[in-house]
Amino acid sequence: MKAFADLFRALDESNKTNAKLEALEAFFREASEADRLWALGLFSGRRPKRLVAATKLARWAAAEAAIPDWLFAESYHMTGDLAETVSLLLPKANAPVEHSLTDWMQRIQGWRGLPEILLKAQVKEAWAALSDDERLPFNKLLTGGMRLGVSANLAFKGVARAESMEPAAVMNRLSGAWHPDDVRWADLLRGEVPGRGAQPFPFFLAHALEASPEELPGGPEAWFAEWKWDGIRAQLLHRNGAIAVWSRGEEEVSAAFPEFKLLLGRLPEGITLDGELLAYREGEVLNFQNLQNRLNRKNSTRDLLRRFPVILMVYDVLEWEGTDLRTEPFALRRQKLVRLMSEWTLPGVLRLSPELPFAHWEALRAMRERSREERTEGLMLKRLDSSYGAGRKRGDWFKWKVDPYTVDAVLLYAQRGHGRRAGLFTDFTFGVWHHGQLLPFAKAYSGLDDAEVRALNAWIRDHTLSRSGPVVMLEPFHVFELAFEGIARSTRHKSGIALRFPRIHRWRRDKLAFQADTLDTLESLLKSSNAAASQGQLPETGDLFAGLHDAR
Amino acid sequence: MTGEGLYCPAGDFYLDPWRPVPRAIITHGHSDHARAGHGAYLTHPETAAILRHRLGWGADAWDTTTTIGGAAAYKASAAFRKGEPFAKRVGAHSPERPVVQTLGYGKTLTINGVRVTFYPAGHIPGSAQVLVEHRGDRWVFSGDYYCTGSEGALQPEMGGRFCAPFASVPCRVFITESTFGLPVYRWPDPVGEFAALQRWWAQNQSEGRCSVLIGYSLGKAQRLLHGLDASQGPIYGHGAVRTMTDVIRGLGYSLPELLPVDDGDWGKGRGGERVREREKKFATALVIAPPGAIDSPWMKRLEPYSLAFASGWMRMRGPRRRHAADRGFVLSDHADWDGLNAAVHASGAERVLVTHGFAEPFSRRLREQGLDAAPLHTLFEGESGEIREGREGREFGEGREGQEGQETRERPDAPQPLPLQP
Numbered sequence: 001m002k003a004f005a006d007l008f009r010a011l012d013e014s015n016k017t018n019a020k021l022e023a024l025e026a027f028f029r030e031a032s033e034a035d036r037l038w039a040l041g042l043f044s045g046r047r048p049k050r051l052v053a054a055t056k057l058a059r060w061a062a063a064e065a066a067i068p069d070w071l072f073a074e075s076y077h078m079t080g081d082l083a084e085t086v087s088l089l090l091p092k093a094n095a096p097v098e099h100s101l102t103d104w105m106q107r108i109q110g111w112r113g114l115p116e117i118l119l120k121a122q123v124k125e126a127w128a129a130l131s132d133d134e135r136l137p138f139n140k141l142l143t144g145g146m147r148l149g150v151s152a153n154l155a156f157k158g159v160a161r162a163e164s165m166e167p168a169a170v171m172n173r174l175s176g177a178w179h180p181d182d183v184r185w186a187d188l189l190r191g192e193v194p195g196r197g198a199q200p201f202p203f204f205l206a207h208a209l210e211a212s213p214e215e216l217p218g219g220p221e222a223w224f225a226e227w228k229w230d231g232i233r234a235q236l237l238h239r240n241g242a243i244a245v246w247s248r249g250e251e252e253v254s255a256a257f258p259e260f261k262l263l264l265g266r267l268p269e270g271i272t273l274d275g276e277l278l279a280y281r282e283g284e285v286l287n288f289q290n291l292q293n294r295l296n297r298k299n300s301t302r303d304l305l306r307r308f309p310v311i312l313m314v315y316d317v318l319e320w321e322g323t324d325l326r327t328e329p330f331a332l333r334r335q336k337l338v339r340l341m342s343e344w345t346l347p348g349v350l351r352l353s354p355e356l357p358f359a360h361w362e363a364l365r366a367m368r369e370r371s372r373e374e375r376t377e378g379l380m381l382k383r384l385d386s387s388y389g390a391g392r393k394r395g396d397w398f399k400w401k402v403d404p405y406t407v408d409a410v411l412l413y414a415q416r417g418h419g420r421r422a423g424l425f426t427d428f429t430f431g432v433w434h435h436g437q438l439l440p441f442a443k444a445y446s447g448l449d450d451a452e453v454r455a456l457n458a459w460i461r462d463h464t465l466s467r468s469g470p471v472v473m474l475e476p477f478h479v480f481e482l483a484f485e486g487i488a489r490s491t492r493h494k495s496g497i498a499l500r501f502p503r504i505h506r507w508r509r510d511k512l513a514f515q516a517d518t519l520d521t522l523e524s525l526l527k528s529s530n531a532a533a534s535q536g537q538l539p540e541t542g543d544l545f546a547g548l549h550d551a552r
Numbered sequence: 553m554t555g556e557g558l559y560c561p562a563g564d565f566y567l568d569p570w571r572p573v574p575r576a577i578i579t580h581g582h583s584d585h586a587r588a589g590h591g592a593y594l595t596h597p598e599t600a601a602i603l604r605h606r607l608g609w610g611a612d613a614w615d616t617t618t619t620i621g622g623a624a625a626y627k628a629s630a631a632f633r634k635g636e637p638f639a640k641r642v643g644a645h646s647p648e649r650p651v652v653q654t655l656g657y658g659k660t661l662t663i664n665g666v667r668v669t670f671y672p673a674g675h676i677p678g679s680a681q682v683l684v685e686h687r688g689d690r691w692v693f694s695g696d697y698y699c700t701g702s703e704g705a706l707q708p709e710m711g712g713r714f715c716a717p718f719a720s721v722p723c724r725v726f727i728t729e730s731t732f733g734l735p736v737y738r739w740p741d742p743v744g745e746f747a748a749l750q751r752w753w754a755q756n757q758s759e760g761r762c763s764v765l766i767g768y769s770l771g772k773a774q775r776l777l778h779g780l781d782a783s784q785g786p787i788y789g790h791g792a793v794r795t796m797t798d799v800i801r802g803l804g805y806s807l808p809e810l811l812p813v814d815d816g817d818w819g820k821g822r823g824g825e826r827v828r829e830r831e832k833k834f835a836t837a838l839v840i841a842p843p844g845a846i847d848s849p850w851m852k853r854l855e856p857y858s859l860a861f862a863s864g865w866m867r868m869r870g871p872r873r874r875h876a877a878d879r880g881f882v883l884s885d886h887a888d889w890d891g892l893n894a895a896v897h898a899s900g901a902e903r904v905l906v907t908h909g910f911a912e913p914f915s916r917r918l919r920e921q922g923l924d925a926a927p928l929h930t931l932f933e934g935e936s937g938e939i940r941e942g943r944e945g946r947e948f949g950e951g952r953e954g955q956e957g958q959e960t961r962e963r964p965d966a967p968q969p970l971p972l973q974p
Contacts, residue, residue, distance in 0.1 A: 012869060015876050067735050068920065074913045075736040080870055088736040088867065132740075422870025450874070 003031055004039060004101040005134040011149045020150050024158025033185035034102040036159075041180045042146055043155035045249060050144030051111060052123065054082050057142060060120055061086040064127065077415075077470040080422025083139035087132070096131035105180070108141055163189060171390050175202045200235040200246040201272060201318050201326065202390040206380060206397035213361045213381065213400065224330065224384050225356040225364055227376040228399050229276035229313050230288050230485075232295075236260060236273045236312055236350075237319075243267075245277075245312075256297045257310055262347045268340075270322030274388075275314035275353065285375040288500065289488060314341070315353040315380075318388055326388035333388070371402040377485070378402040404483035405525060406505055410438055410516045411478045414460055415471050417445065424453055425460050425472070428504070430482060432495075434519040438476055441495035441522065442484070447504030456507075479511040480504050487526050497522055558693065558727070558930070562686050563666030565594070567693050570930075577668065579695025580679035581606060581770055592651035594661065596670055598678030598803050600654045602770065605799045609652070657716060673697035674708055674718035675885050676771030677800055683721050690723040692899060697729065698885050700739055701894030710742045710885075714778045715805075718887075718895070726901035727928065731886045732864050733906070733914030739864070739888040745881045746779045752860060752879050753784055753838050762834035762857035766877075769793040769842040771885050774800045774807060776840060776862055779883075782808035788834070789813070790841040790850070813839060813853070831856070846875075864888070896923070 010023035028036055041047075052060075062072040072089065079085040099107075104126075111122055123142065130138055140146040148155075156174060160167040173191045216223060233248040243263050245254045254260070257277065279290035290308045294300060317337040318326055325333050334355075341352040356379070358364040364379065371378045378401035386396035409430035417426030427445050431438035448456065456478070463475045486500035497519075557569030565575040572589035579585055579595075581602035586595075588607045595603065603609065655661055657680065660669040670680040675696040684691040699718040700707045708717035749765070756763040767773050769792040777797065780787065789797060789810035797810050834854050845851055846859075858878045865871040866880030887895060896904055896918060904925040906915040911927035918925035 013872060013880070014878060015873070016878075019878075065735060067917075071735060071913060071917060074910075075734050078734055079736055079868055084869060085736060088738070092738075418870075420870060420873040422868060424870075424874075 001101045001104050001134045001137065002098060002131065003027060004035065005131070005137055007039070008137045008148065009133060017154065020154060021158055021161070024150070024155055025161040028159050028162035032100065032102070034180070035100055037180040037183065037185050037188070038101050038105050040155060040159065040174065043148055043150070044152040044174065045251070046179065047144060047146040048105075048108060048112075048141060050142075051108060052119065052142045054143060056116070056120075057086060057123075057139070058082065060123060061089055064124065065089040065091065073469070078423050080416060080418040083143050083145060084136055086139045087135040090127055090135060093128070093131050093135075096134070097129045099129070102180075104138065104141070109181075159189075165189070168390055171202050175199060200237060200244075201324075201388070203233060203235070203248050203274075204389045204397065206399045207394050209381065209398040209400040213364065216381070216398075218383070220358060220360055220364070222384055224334065224382045225358055225367070226315060226353045226380050226382075227356070227371070227374055228378045228380045228401065229278055229285070229353065230375065230377045231276040231278035231285075231291055231313070234275060234277045234312060235318070236263075236275065236314075238263065238267050238269055238271045241269070247277075253295075256294055256300060258300060259305065259310060259349050260312070262349055266346060267344065267350075268321065270319060271317065271340075272319035273312065273314045273337075273350070274316035274318055275312045275350075277310055278313050279308050280311040280313075280351075281309055287375070287486070287488060311349050311351050313351050313353045316388065329385045329387065330382050331384040368400060368402060376402075404485055404501075404505070405487065406481050406483050407432065407521060407525075408479050408508055408511060408516045409442065409482050410476045410513045411474060411480060412438060412440055412476060413471050413473055421453060425457050426453060428480075429471075430480065431476070432517050432519050432522060433514075434495075438513075439495050439519060441493065441497060441519070442482060442499050442502045444480075444482055444502045444504050447483075448507065452507055476513045479508040479513060479516050481506040481508050487522065489526065495519060495522075497526060560666060560684060563663045563668070563684070565663060565666075566590075567682060568695065577682055578603070579673065579682060579693065580676055582676070582696065582768075585695060590650060592653070594653050594655060594663075594668070596678040596680045597654040597656060599680070600652055600678075601803055602678060602796075602799060603652075605795070606770075609650070657719075671719045671721050672716035674699055674715065677715045677774070677803060677805060679715070681719070681721060683723065689725075691725040691727065692721050692723040692901070693727045694729055694895070696731070696885075697887055697895065699887050699891040699895055701888075701890030706894040706898050707891070710775070710779075710883075714775050720895065720898040722900050724901060725903045725905065726896060726899045727905045727907060728892065728896060729886070730892060730906045730909035730911050730914040732884065732888050733892055733910035735889045737864060737867055737888050738890055739867075739884060740882055742779070742883060745883050748879075749776075749860070749862070749881050749883075750781055750784060752858070752881075756858045757785060757836045760831075760835045760856075762854045763838040764851065764854055764857045764859050765838060765840050765862060766843055766846065766860065767840060767862045767883075769796045772862060772883075773797060773840050773842070774805065775885060776883070777807045777810065778805075780808070780838070785836040785838060786811055788837050788839040790839070790845050792842050792844075793840050810840070811837075813850070 004027070007023055007027045011020050014020055014023070027039065031039065058072050058076070059069060062069050065072075067075075067089065072085070075089060076082060076085045079088065107122075107126075111119055114122065126138065127135065137146065153171070156171045157167050159165075159174070160170040163170070170189070173189060178188060213223075234253070235246045237244045237246070241264075243254065243260050244252060245257050245260055247253045277291060279286035279288075279294070286308070291310065293308045294304060294310055297304070314337065316330075317333050317340065318324070320336055320340075325336070338352065341350070356364070356367055358367065368379050378399065381398040381400055383396050389396065409432050411428055412431045413429035414425040415427040415429075416422070417424055426448075427443065429440050430442050430444065431440045433439070459478070460472065460474060463477065464472045465475060466473045481504075482499075482502050483505035484499040484502040488498050488500070490496060490498035492498070556566060556571040556573050558567040559565075559569075560567070565577055566573045567577050568579055568585040569576050569590065570584075570587055572587075572591075574591040575594070576590040576592070577594045578599060581599050583606070586599070586603055586606070593600070593603070653661075655668070655670050657670050657672050660667050662668075665686070667683075667685040669683040669685070671683060671692075673679040673681045673695055675698050679695060679697070681695060681697065682693045684693070697718050698710060700710075706718070706720060708719070753763045765776060767776050769790070773789070773793045774797055777787065787808060787810055790813065794810050794812060797807060801807055830853060834857070839854055839857075841851070851857075859876070860879040860881060861872075861875055861877045862881045862883040863871075864882060864884030864886055866877075866882050872880040892914065902924055904915065904918050904923050905928040906918075906925060907928050907930045911929075915925040915927045
């Protein structure tokens, strides 16, 4: 696994895309075909599910390193990554034995379902056989946390270079369902993989609109507008007599959404639709949290289907009568889609994302103001003559999101972060005033730049009131403006509310703690943000004083 | 412990104090340990030379005839405490021109009945551990030190010898640093790290790129210079690195030549010809620069370059990525986890006081092993002033050299029992 460990390290260490691409190209040129398949599998999200629970792995590693569990925990808080902590703590490898990536992957697959005592013996034996550099990727495989610091797209580009192929062609052939155990490298690249019938196309993604729409080329008449739906991007395929639903992560989610089986026999064959999965009832889009109740389920009970009905809000057709339409202009695809939706009698699980006609940008701007009432995240702008590309291409599709909600909150607790900022305090808990006390209500991890993180860390060193495990309690002093996308009632939080995507918007150095907002501010936001929010609950964001947990 | 620093009441002197005091024993020349403004200094001769450069002492600061416990210094300190002008009482001496006395390794000086002996700490040239003896009791203050451990045995040197290696000193109370006091900080073989460094340089040469290596200008830079194979190409140094290297060379250390980056031959226009010439000049070169030089206009001149850090913090991926380094080499002049443990156990101390770094977990671990250990709060920063984010504006402690007097952002410390009370 040495070559793969070197690639892992190269990708991890460099922050330059070109250097990463070169490392990928070199790997895909030199590795065995089986190793290429496995590596590509890992790059494109086909990583094995977690084999060992974090706490177990931590305990085993602490025992190997002959240190107590609390010292492992201290080390973990500084490192910010479980697999890395384990790798750093294990005794130095004395006589590593080289096995290929494929060997290791096959072994690891074979360990699934082993009783703990046998699994532990296997893992310990593996640690002894691995070199220091190989242990990190190996541990990442065990914890199911293998992320390689590059997008699947870049990996595809690396393959394309190594194989002297077009990146788009590589991407087309490598998306969708295949498993390194079942295919051969050459077949995969030639597109000759049996049973490739029900694969989605690579998703075309939009860029955020950074300037004003007035600066877009062509003027209003060159653009199409619709709501930006707040659900899960998905493609629905009807091929070979079967309906399949794929989410943007290129994961098949058909089993979780059985309602789409209703389309069998009612939707023409050889079709691929692109749209958004939404929880939807009686003409109204429900909060995102309703949809979450339906995710990650192998089968859905009738009760779930009834309580959280889901539809696909369709906005594009990519394949029609077995013909790939992606190079056709958007306007034409839209025309076909409208025809399909009106000419075929389709069950309610498919709905057409309505066009938002506008004569000038000012009218659209007014429309955007209504996004929240419509339970959307803002607007999508698509150039009428654009083809359906692959990945994120600038200039054709834009998302024009509505401004987030904001609230001024006081920093109360801090915890050390992960990844690039491991070892620094970057995980913060905030509070608002309620009856003269500060009530914790939100955690936020992002939004500060490096200089702000440094300054805040220096301040934290001198203003810590107490420490509880990895969490430090701070003097209530600094005020931050938090931005968030949604707000809902929650019985699981002391404050009674839960925020969607909270992040730090601004450090309000101009404000003192007593000038922060109150719980009443949030309550009134909650009221205005619609009664539908009361259905279901947002998931718990995690115990404030949780010890070990997997890196995000 | 007082607000000024670690204090020995019997001898009436301080160890590495962070506020001006009458009499200070200084373990080594880094700015978090050796500050300006004390009345009298006792330190190793090499540290004295470093401080003379760093703190801008004039030639008349040297007064090796004045014993630190002598009458002149005592009078001076009393006057200083009362706030009277120092110079008035003792003529030549003032905080700008302090009394400086030196003490070699293994040499002893008796101050007010307290015996003080210096032993090498292996951290940087001149770095010393201080043995304090009084009525048969033995205390050792480690300052910063380098050693590592292997199967319980203490390894005092990093590959080849650079400065005097760490010496273990038996004592009852050991006051140790803990900059890298977590078991995740274990140094890989320095020979291997230097080999990797050399390979990185060669790779950059083959791609026509300058190799910029970041390391603190006092100690680290010279240790790197000492370990590098200079036959691979020209080695350049940032101004701060070059002057400090000259000081160290003046102490008798033999180090490869460091060329000046700025030879006055550029900046006269950004013409293509000139840029090409410059690129050619640095294409095969390795440049040693302090952390403060990162993202400075000075660095721009070296483009295109690959950036690497040499530091114990490079052991982890987080700091490597945070500093946008192309490479990180795990080369530290501090003891790693194994080294700290080996040093504590070798000292035979029954009481261990743990200063700057991971004082809490390290002392807890020692308590579990049956030692009487406790954290001791200080304002030392270890290697933190170098790479790790620490006190505001001091992430890269460099670039402030020669401005010691301004580095007095302090906080009041809670009074603690005097640890050096025998």
